[in-house]
Amino acid sequence: MCGILGIVAKSPANQLLYDGLLMLQHRGQDASGIVTAHENTFHMHKGCGMVRDVFRTRNMRTIVGNMGIGHVRYPTAGSASSSAEAQPFYVNSPFGVVLAHNGNLTNAAQLNRELFRADLRHVNTNSDSEVLLNVLAHELQGSTHNYQLDPATIFAAVTGVHQRCQGAYAVVAMIAGYGLLAFRDPYGIRPLVFGSMETDQGTEYLVASESVALDILGFKLIRDVAPGEAIFIDEGGNFYSKQCVNSPTLNPCIFEYVYLARPDSMIDGVSVYETRLNMGESLADKISKDMRHLDIDVVIPIPDSSRPSALQLANHLGVNFREGFVKNRYVGRTFIMPGQQLRRKSVRQKLNAMGVEFRGKNVLLVDDSIVRGTTSREIVQMAREAGANKIYFASAAPPVRHPNVYGIDMPTRQELIATNRSEDDIGREIGADYIIFQSLDALKNDVSKVNPALSNFETSCFDGEYVTGDVTSEYLNRIELQRNSGLKTAQDRFSTQLDLTFATLD
Numbered sequence: 001m002c003g004i005l006g007i008v009a010k011s012p013a014n015q016l017l018y019d020g021l022l023m024l025q026h027r028g029q030d031a032s033g034i035v036t037a038h039e040n041t042f043h044m045h046k047g048c049g050m051v052r053d054v055f056r057t058r059n060m061r062t063i064v065g066n067m068g069i070g071h072v073r074y075p076t077a078g079s080a081s082s083s084a085e086a087q088p089f090y091v092n093s094p095f096g097v098v099l100a101h102n103g104n105l106t107n108a109a110q111l112n113r114e115l116f117r118a119d120l121r122h123v124n125t126n127s128d129s130e131v132l133l134n135v136l137a138h139e140l141q142g143s144t145h146n147y148q149l150d151p152a153t154i155f156a157a158v159t160g161v162h163q164r165c166q167g168a169y170a171v172v173a174m175i176a177g178y179g180l181l182a183f184r185d186p187y188g189i190r191p192l193v194f195g196s197m198e199t200d201q202g203t204e205y206l207v208a209s210e211s212v213a214l215d216i217l218g219f220k221l222i223r224d225v226a227p228g229e230a231i232f233i234d235e236g237g238n239f240y241s242k243q244c245v246n247s248p249t250l251n252p253c254i255f256e257y258v259y260l261a262r263p264d265s266m267i268d269g270v271s272v273y274e275t276r277l278n279m280g281e282s283l284a285d286k287i288s289k290d291m292r293h294l295d296i297d298v299v300i301p302i303p304d305s306s307r308p309s310a311l312q313l314a315n316h317l318g319v320n321f322r323e324g325f326v327k328n329r330y331v332g333r334t335f336i337m338p339g340q341q342l343r344r345k346s347v348r349q350k351l352n353a354m355g356v357e358f359r360g361k362n363v364l365l366v367d368d369s370i371v372r373g374t375t376s377r378e379i380v381q382m383a384r385e386a387g388a389n390k391i392y393f394a395s396a397a398p399p400v401r402h403p404n405v406y407g408i409d410m411p412t413r414q415e416l417i418a419t420n421r422s423e424d425d426i427g428r429e430i431g432a433d434y435i436i437f438q439s440l441d442a443l444k445n446d447v448s449k450v451n452p453a454l455s456n457f458e459t460s461c462f463d464g465e466y467v468t469g470d471v472t473s474e475y476l477n478r479i480e481l482q483r484n485s486g487l488k489t490a491q492d493r494f495s496t497q498l499d500l501t502f503a504t505l506d
Contacts, residue, residue: 001260001408002087002102003027003209004192005070006172006180008233010201014063017070020206020213021051026262027102027209028074031086035098037235038065040177042098046071046086067180067235069172071100074409089130091121094141095149096176101129102209103168103190104407106470111135111164132169136161140175149178151232151240158183158230159244166470168253168406168458170225172207179234182207187467188227188250189406189458191267195219205233210265224268226250251467254457255408257447258397259305259368269451273308276368278446279396280312283366283438287317287394294392294434295362300324302367302379303351309396310366319364324357324383347378359387365432369397373417373430380431393432398440399423402464403476412480 003024007013017034032054033046043063047054051072071087088100105111108128115121121134139160143153154175161183168189173181184192194207195214206219214221225231228248231241252268253260263273287294298320301310304327314321328350357363363383370376376393383391399418413419417426427435440462448454460466 001027001074002100003072004100004102004170004172004207005209005213006100006174006182006207007068007205008180008235008237009066009204010199010237011066012064013066013068014060016206016217017063017068018051018055018060020208020217021070021072023213023216023262024072024209025051027260028072031073031083032071033073033086033088033100034063034068034070035088035090035174036063036065036068037174037176040096042090042096042174042176044088044090044098046088047083048086067174069098069100069174069180085125085127087127087129089125089127089133091133091137093137094144094147095137095178097133097137097140097173099129099133099136099171099173101132102170102192102407103185104128104405105132105165105169106167106405106468106475107165108167114164128167132161132165132171133173135164136171136173139164149175151234151242154178154181154232155230155240155242155244162186162228162245166468168468170209177235179232180205180207181230181232182225183230183244184225184227186228186245186248187458188224188248188268189253189467191252191256191261192225193221193223193266194225194231195221202237203239205237205239207231210261210267212262212265215264221266249456249467250454251456251458252454253406253408254443254447254459255369255397255404255461258443260408263305263308268454270447270454271450274450275447276305276308276396277312278449279438279443280309280314280366281316282442282446283309283394283396283436284313284316286438286442287313287436291434291436294364295390296364296392297361298322298324298357299364299366300357300383302365302375303327306366306368306396309368313364313366313394322357324354324363324386325351325379326354327351347375351379351382353382353386355386357386358383360389362390362392363388364392364394366394366396368395369400370395370417370426370430371400372415373426376417376430376432384431390433391431392434392436393427393430394436396438397443398437398462399426400461402461403479404461405466405471405476405479406458406460406468408461412483413476414480414484 005020035044045059088098105128139157143156170190170192197219228245257275299314301307401418
């Protein structure tokens with residue numbers, strides 16, 4: 001999960017890109033970067049950290065031009081927090097091309113070998129985004145005649161990318177001297193939208209991971225980029241689009257609606273907020289039908305993404321809704337923090353329970369999902385310490401039982417609390433008196449209810465079915481080995497940092 005942004009404006013783009021990335025900060029907190037184009041020259045600044053930390057006034061002054069792309073990075077656990085892997089990435093052959101990517105290529109290793117042996121291209125990092133950039137650059141080179149580009153040759157290059165790349169990818173890229181390119185994988189797994197704004201100088205275009213970036217910047221949402229589609233906006237602001245695969249199918253990641261996206265976003269014609277309200281109604285129906293024995297005094301959400309579901313659940317059950325946890329908004333989202341130790345420590349720093357809302361009550365806690373169980377276990381313990389009598393726990397999503405290989409940080413079975421555990425087992429593991437999970441059918445219906453035209457979803461983390469058809473058990477075993485090795489390295493690095501800190505204090 002990353003956030004990407006691209007703009008073709010009639011005035012300097014740097015402030016628009018900065019403000020847009022702030023609206024996508026929830027999609028990645030590890031690194032951020034902006035590249036602008038001016039007079040066939042790219043101007044780049046990127047680094048580790050959140051947007052507000054990476055960019056200073058002196059940096060903003062150097063990224064000049066009316067066209068640019070931006071990225072906020074979210075790392076997989078154990079991956080290096082390195083400025084070398086901050087995006088966007090750049091290549092200078094056959095044209096200057098910069099690219100930012102949200103998703104994950106499932107055949108990155110194979111592509112890397114092909115790039116080195118056949119395409120004579122070298123990849124400098126372990127990032128699949130750099131692999132994707134080099135594939136695009138190679139396809140552009142093969143599609144051009146006399147080193148001249150037009151929309152038709154650019155779209156032909158994207159067709160070549162789709163033929164070679166597997167997995168999930170939403171992409172924004174700039175080609176020096178030509179314009180802004182954006183495209184989405186043939187399954188539409190990761191989101192990508194675009195909009196426009198009319199100015200006195202002409203039409204400006206913005207492409208983003210979520211519509212909230214368009215809203216805040218004053219752009220009008222036109223539509224989502226379709227699966228397999230590419231759009232190209234030249235430097236003059238002329239807009240072109242083309243479907244670049246023969247049989248695309250729309251299968252958006254359902255976890256975007258559960259947790260990843262902001263509630264004020266629209267994804268594939270669906271209001272994220274409305275789907276979360278529907279999730280609360282479905283949970284309430286399930287409790288009313290099958291769990292009438294639960295004597296619930298109060299419904300309390302786990303801030304922030306579960307709040308709409310919890311409120312709707314309480315309203316439909318006729319039970320009081322209360323805010324029982326106060327959130328420190330200056331601590332990052334624990335789900336996307338690399339390393340279990342750091343996540344566990346962060347929960348207590350991030351949330352504080354108010355005893356007046358828990359003491360002597362039977363409490364139903366509502367969260368969007370349970371992935372590793374680290375946060376849930378700590379929260380249940382906090383509720384106990386605050387004096388709750390009984391603690392019931394409801395998840396707006398089904399149990400996460402399978403690795404996600406399309407760009408979400410949950411790729412190993414050993415880390416998932418639901419692996420080889422029944423729902424009752426999960427409840428005991430997190431310390432709850434009773435646990436309630438949404439069914440997958442109900443979750444799909446909660447989304448489709450908002451947009452009936454949307455019927456297929458990427459749901460692999462719940463049911464183990466991978467829509468791209470190329471994810472084998474051998475592949476899953478291989479990424480688990482790589483991840484476990486990376487986790488050990490990250491934990492050693494974390495321990496060393498602690499040792500150095502304590503030594504300094506001594």
